[in-house]
Amino acid sequence: MKGTISVKRNSRWAKFSIDAEANTPVTMILDELNSRETLLEADGSPAEPIVWECSCDQGVCGSCAMVINGSPRLACSAFFGEVGPDVKVEPLSKFPLVADLKVDRSSISKSLSEMKIWLEDDDALVSDVDMQYTSASCMLCGCCLEVCPNYSGEGKFFGAVGMNACFRTAEQLSGSAKRERLSYFAKHGDAGCSKSLACQVVCPAKIPLSVVISRLNRERFLSVFYRNK
Amino acid sequence: MKHILVVGNGLAGMTAAIRAAELGCNVTVVSKSEPARSQSVMAGGGINAALNTKGENDSVLSHAEDTIKAGVYLADEKAVEEMTSSAPSLVEGLAKRGVVFDRDGDGNIDLRNFGGQKKKRTAYAKSGIGKQLVSGLSSELRRKEAEGRVVSRISLRFVSPVMHEGRCIGAVFQKDDGSFEAIKADAVIAASGGMGGIFDRHTGSALSDGSVTASLFVKGAEAANLEMIQYHPTTIETPAKNILVTEAARGEGGRLFTMRDGKRWYFMEEWYPEGKNLMPRDIVSRSIHKVCMDGFGLDGKYQVGLELETLPKDTVYKKLMEVSELSKKYLGIDAGKEPIPVVPAIHYFMGGLYVDRFHRTTLKGVYAAGECACQYHGANRLGGNSTLGAIYGGRVAAETAVKECESVSLDVFERAAEIEVSNIIDKLSLHREINREVNAVKKLKRLMTDTMSIIRFEEGLKAGLEELAGFSPRDVYAPKNSSADALHFENKLILARAVILSALERRESRGSHARSDYPDMSDEFRKTTVACCKNGEVSIRFDSIGREFA
Ligand SMILES: Cc1cc2nc3c(=O)[nH]c(=O)nc-3n(C[C@H](O)[C@H](O)[C@H](O)COP(=O)(O)OP(=O)(O)OC[C@H]3O[C@@H](n4cnc5c(N)ncnc54)[C@H](O)[C@@H]3O)c2cc1C
Ligand code: SF4
Ligand code: SF4
Ligand code: FES
Numbered sequence: 135m136k137g138t139i140s141v142k143r144n145s146r147w148a149k150f151s152i153d154a155e156a157n158t159p160v161t162m163i164l165d166e167l168n169s170r171e172t173l174l175e176a177d178g179s180p181a182e183p184i185v186w187e188c189s190c191d192q193g194v195c196g197s198c199a200m201v202i203n204g205s206p207r208l209a210c211s212a213f214f215g216e217v218g219p220d221v222k223v224e225p226l227s228k229f230p231l232v233a234d235l236k237v238d239r240s241s242i243s244k245s246l247s248e249m250k251i252w253l254e255d256d257d258a259l260v261s262d263v264d265m266q267y268t269s270a271s272c273m274l275c276g277c278c279l280e281v282c283p284n285y286s287g288e289g290k291f292f293g294a295v296g297m298n299a300c301f302r303t304a305e306q307l308s309g310s311a312k313r314e315r316l317s318y319f320a321k322h323g324d325a326g327c328s329k330s331l332a333c334q335v336v337c338p339a340k341i342p343l344s345v346v347i348s349r350l351n352r353e354r355f356l357s358v359f360y361r362n363k
Numbered sequence: 364m365k366h367i368l369v370v371g372n373g374l375a376g377m378t379a380a381i382r383a384a385e386l387g388c389n390v391t392v393v394s395k396s397e398p399a400r401s402q403s404v405m406a407g408g409g410i411n412a413a414l415n416t417k418g419e420n421d422s423v424l425s426h427a428e429d430t431i432k433a434g435v436y437l438a439d440e441k442a443v444e445e446m447t448s449s450a451p452s453l454v455e456g457l458a459k460r461g462v463v464f465d466r467d468g469d470g471n472i473d474l475r476n477f478g479g480q481k482k483k484r485t486a487y488a489k490s491g492i493g494k495q496l497v498s499g500l501s502s503e504l505r506r507k508e509a510e511g512r513v514v515s516r517i518s519l520r521f522v523s524p525v526m527h528e529g530r531c532i533g534a535v536f537q538k539d540d541g542s543f544e545a546i547k548a549d550a551v552i553a554a555s556g557g558m559g560g561i562f563d564r565h566t567g568s569a570l571s572d573g574s575v576t577a578s579l580f581v582k583g584a585e586a587a588n589l590e591m592i593q594y595h596p597t598t599i600e601t602p603a604k605n606i607l608v609t610e611a612a613r614g615e616g617g618r619l620f621t622m623r624d625g626k627r628w629y630f631m632e633e634w635y636p637e638g639k640n641l642m643p644r645d646i647v648s649r650s651i652h653k654v655c656m657d658g659f660g661l662d663g664k665y666q667v668g669l670e671l672e673t674l675p676k677d678t679v680y681k682k683l684m685e686v687s688e689l690s691k692k693y694l695g696i697d698a699g700k701e702p703i704p705v706v707p708a709i710h711y712f713m714g715g716l717y718v719d720r721f722h723r724t725t726l727k728g729v730y731a732a733g734e735c736a737c738q739y740h741g742a743n744r745l746g747g748n749s750t751l752g753a754i755y756g757g758r759v760a761a762e763t764a765v766k767e768c769e770s771v772s773l774d775v776f777e778r779a780a781e782i783e784v785s786n787i788i789d790k791l792s793l794h795r796e797i798n799r800e801v802n803a804v805k806k807l808k809r810l811m812t813d814t815m816s817i818i819r820f821e822e823g824l825k826a827g828l829e830e831l832a833g834f835s836p837r838d839v840y841a842p843k844n845s846s847a848d849a850l851h852f853e854n855k856l857i858l859a860r861a862v863i864l865s866a867l868e869r870r871e872s873r874g875s876h877a878r879s880d881y882p883d884m885s886d887e888f889r890k891t892t893v894a895c896c897k898n899g900e901v902s903i904r905f906d907s908i909g910r911e912f913a
Contacts, residue, residue: 155602157693162603169802183842189400189568191603194494197400210603211692232518232539233844240517243397243505252506258461260470266463267488270498274399303502306461 137219138176139163141184143234147222149176156215160223161188161198163214164235186235193338196273199280200225200235206280208338209235228279228287242274245292249318251299258306269302269346271339278333278343284326291326294333294343301346304353316354324351364389365768367761368534368548370521370575373401374493374750375733376554377500378757379764383552384512386765391546393516393536395570398501402556402568402734403753406493407609407685408477409485410754411747412450416471421482423447430748433479433643434713434741435874436889437588439909442720443739446755453755454486462499464488477746478610479643485747490609490685496750519544521575522787522847524551524582524729527779531728532771535783541844543787545780550728550768552760553579554753557712557734560851561859562815563808565709566598566607576716576735577854580861584726586894587737587906588714589858590866590876593744594817595710596647597669601693605708608669610746612686613640615678618670619651620702621659627670630654645743645875648707652817661704668702707817711749713740713875714865717893719911722760723767730764732756737891742874787850794837794849803838804852807831811859815866820879824867831860861894861901868892868903 135156140149141164150167167173168183175181187197191210198209201224202217209223229237260266278294279285285293297319304315327347334343367383369376372394380392394401415421426447431438458464458472464486465473474483488495507513519536525545526532533547553575559565560572580586597612597619598605613619619640620627631640631650640647655665671679671686679687679699687698696703716724716731718738724731732738733753740748814827834856841848869892871885872878890905 157695158602165603169805171801185842185844187396187400189396189402189570190405191569192405192606194491195400195404195568197396236539238518239397243515247505247509250506250509252502252509253461256456256459258459260458260466263463263466267491267495270463270495271491272498273404274397302498303461 135214135219137214137221139167139221139223141234142224143184144231148181151176154214154218156213158214159191160202160209160212160214160217160221161191163221164209184235185233194273196275196338199275199277201227201280206277206336208275211338226276226280228285229276239274239276241287242276242295245296245322246299249292249296249300249322250315251303253303253306254311259308261305265345266302266305268341269298269305272298272341273339275338277336277338281332281336283330283332284328290322292322294337297323297327297350298341298343298346301350304350313357316350316357319350320354323347324354365549365765365770366391366547367550367552367764367768368393368546369552369554370394370534371401371554371556371733371735372398372515373403373554373556373571373733373753374496374500375753375757376552377504378754379552379554379732379761380513381500381503381507382758382761383765384507384510386761388765390507390513391516391548392504392513393519393521393546395520396517398497398504400570401497402571403750404494404497405568406496406750407490407607408611409475409487409492409747410454410496410750411477411480411484411745412454412486412751413447413482413484414451414454414472414474414486416467417474417483419482421484423450425482426450426484429480430739430745431741433743433745435743435884437591437741437873437891437908438739439720441909445720446739446752449755450751453751457496457499457754460499460503463495476614478641479745492750496754520845520847521555521578522850523578523783524726525776525780525783526582527771527775529727530769531726532776532779535780535787537845537847539844541846543784545784547773547776547780549770550730550764552764553716553724553729553731553735554733554757555735558715558858561807561855561862562709562812563805564600564605564812566595566605567710571734572851573855573858574851577851577858579716579724579726579729580858580894581854581896581899582726583896584724584729585717586715586858586861587717587891588742588865589862589894590815590869590892591713591742591874592709592815593644593711593713593875594648594707596644596651596707597705598708599690599693599703600666600706605706606689606693607710608686608689608703608705612669612671612683615682616674619647619667619705620670621654621661621667623659628659643743644746645877648817649877651707664704666704666706669705670702671698672700672702709812711744713737713742713744717891720909721763721911722756723763723912725912728768730760732760742876787847790850791846794839794841794846801840803834803840807834807852807855807859811862814863818877818879819866821867824863827863828860828867831856831863857896857899857901861896864901864903865892865894
């Protein structure tokens with residue numbers, strides 16, 4: 135199938151002609167471009183190889199998250215047959231740009247550190263294993279932040295990725311350590327979240343963020359309630 | 364205060380960093396990307412530990428025996444016993460540190476059966492143990508960072524070690540903008556994963572490309588059992604790569620077949636009436652290879668069928684959800700209605716940097732753990748033992764490194780680093796003037812996968828060597844911001860040569876190494892294959908198993 139791929143490179147769109155099978159993932163289309171003896175744009179002008187991130191190539195590591203035809207998703211799980219014949223790819227916009235499609239997502243790690251996403255002692259509680267598992271499957275890809283109307287990369291609001299991490303940690307903690315995490319949820323999550331759930335729609339790990347948020351709220355209510363009693 | 368530099372932040376690297384920090388050191392963990400991107404997150408099946416909660420009389424000793432037997436007596440038995448003895452407390456410790464495992468009715472960590480082991484001893488987390496382990500360990504690492512013990516640096520690519528008087532005192536990395544940075548260390552722990560970068564169509568991650576192994580090898584760290592490469596029998600071929608279909612598909616009753624005389628021929632069941640479709644990975648892979656080479660590949664291709672459609676629908680769509688989703692997504696095949704075409708593909712590297720049971724390499728100041736190191740698995744690895752080996756090995760490597768490391772002055776380091784960086788820049792300047800070959804890496808990978816195929820033989824291996832000699836180290840084109848890839852390519856060519864030579868010299872068949880010209884196992888080769896590089900020349904020798912390096 136013939137088509138084109140337009141790649142946003144430093145705010146300029148570069149368009150390339152491609153010919154790929156329907157089951158070719160976008161990562162492979164990019165790889166094919168970089169394998170050309172001489173890479174030329176569709177208009178014949180020469181181009182440097184494209185920079186993007188890729189690791190597992192099977193949808194579990196979050197490396198290849200980018201905006202494809204306007205929506206954030208994993209490039210290794212976006213197939214030409216579905217997103218073609220004219221594909222537009224651009225970097226996630228809420229992170230500093232490194233080059234082409236590669237961004238610096240270290241702000242996610244920073245927000246997790248700020249919310250103390252770790253256990254205080256070696257005694258993790260085992261409660262709802264299924265939800266803990268699902269929550270820990272977060273790839274830290276950043277797709278949820280891309281669509282979030284309230285996340286800007288600056289300020290106190292850390293978005294769905296932060297709330298989900300808070301949930302997992304709070305679930306495994308008790309007492310004051312748990313209350314502390316719940317207070318981070320209030321400060322860095324709930325206070326800024328308008329519950330539109332756009333994040334849930336795009337999350338490639340299929341994390342039920344609505345459940346995460348409502349359970350955190352319930353826990354927070356209970357913790358405040360019991361402490362005040 | 365001692366400073367330990369860890370290269371790689373998969374399971375082995377994170378564990379090493381955490382342990383070194385616990386022992387009071389300052390640690391810098393450097394990697395290409397965040398832990399969540401490492402190959403470790405791809406692990407599906409589980410992690411082995413003889414927790415013995417299933418009333419099966421399991422013990423750490425039988426875990427050791429199974430490991431040694433699966434490795435066809437090439438593994439260091441003492442090292443294996445130490446690992447399996449630590450496994451139960453290690454896995455319980457991981458759970459306490461927040462790693463989520465499936466639980467049985469009594470709330471114990473649940474255990475499943477896994478190939479090559481008669482007892483239930485594989486702790487698991489649905490179909491994604493790796494992700495759970497990485498999530499748990501990265502929280503722990505974050506805590507160490509907050510305590511000021513660990514600094515994590517990402518988007519830095521290891522280029523080469525900084526050496527002084529035969530000892531490694533740090534390493535040079537390349538940044539995203541193409542510039543170089545040298546980091547001083549009292550000891551370096553390599554935790555950089557397998558050698559996927561010199562093979563194509565493997566199941567692993569593009570990040571674990573063998574570049575660190577190749578660089579250290581060329582600088583004098585010896586490598587061991589490089590010929591021992593595990594093929595997983597069931598992967599699906601997608602345009603981009605081969606994706607693993609878990610052993611559980613056969614565990615739940617999936618059958619391998621191909622067509623003969625217009626009928627389904629269940630060759631595994633015919634050839635191995637006892638173990639059938641669940642024979643060890645190497646045997647199943649070789650059987651599929653044989654069927655295909657004899658002209659019986661399904662639809663005339665190099666592939667056989669995995670029959671799941673005769674299983675209960677619940678099994679296909681629920682228990683094996685991951686498999687049915689995979690085949691739907693990548694092949695458009697509904698596993699409840701049609702067979703899935705599968706092929707064997709490279710999955711794990713038992714060989715790597717030569718380490719002793721304390722995880723010392725032969726290069727002073729460098730330690731190695733995880734898939735980049737040759738330890739615990741001998742000629743074949745048991746499913747569930749490599750996550751264990753990476754975590755346990757990372758711990759041991761840190762303990763040894765902390766005990767043995769020596770400081771050099773900043774002055775000495777800066778001088779040595781300056782020389783190393785200018786050497787790198789000199790070498791790279793040669794590259795840029797020369798012919799740009801965009802696809803040199805791809806060609807190398809193809810050649811290596813062909814040459815190191817499931818069945819090897821002298822002429823094939825020699826032809827591979829000859830073709831390899833035709834590659835010019837300067838062939839490769841690397842864009843400016845990752846110019847060090849050009850050096851990695853030079854090193855990988857040498858490592859590739861060592862891999863083929865190791866296979867050539869091991870004139871026997873053992874575990875994952877099968878030679879059609881030497882089909883039998885020979886006691887003479889119950890040894891470690893050691894590859895050594897001096898001035899770019901590779902030589903091979905055989906060491907007795909379990910050597911310790913001073
Ligand atoms: C699909 C799949 C399923 C698997 N399932 C299982 C299972 O069920 N059970 C099991 O026990 N094992 C399994 N394995 C094997 C197991 O996952 C790996 O062997 C193990 O996780 C390796 O961990 P590691 O820490 O050694 O390396 P990796 O996780 O590979 O990490 C290597 C690290 O090194 C970094 N790195 C590499 N080169 C450089 C460089 N030049 N500069 C800087 N950093 C660098 C990478 O970025 C990465 O952080 C599976 C493997 C695959 C591919
Ligand atoms: S629910 Fe809406 S506001 Fe809240 S994190 Fe998700 S996208 Fe952002
Ligand atoms: S919550 Fe979902 S979308 Fe957000 S970072 Fe995690 S996996 Fe990605
Ligand atoms: S490369 Fe891992 S999710 Fe796409």
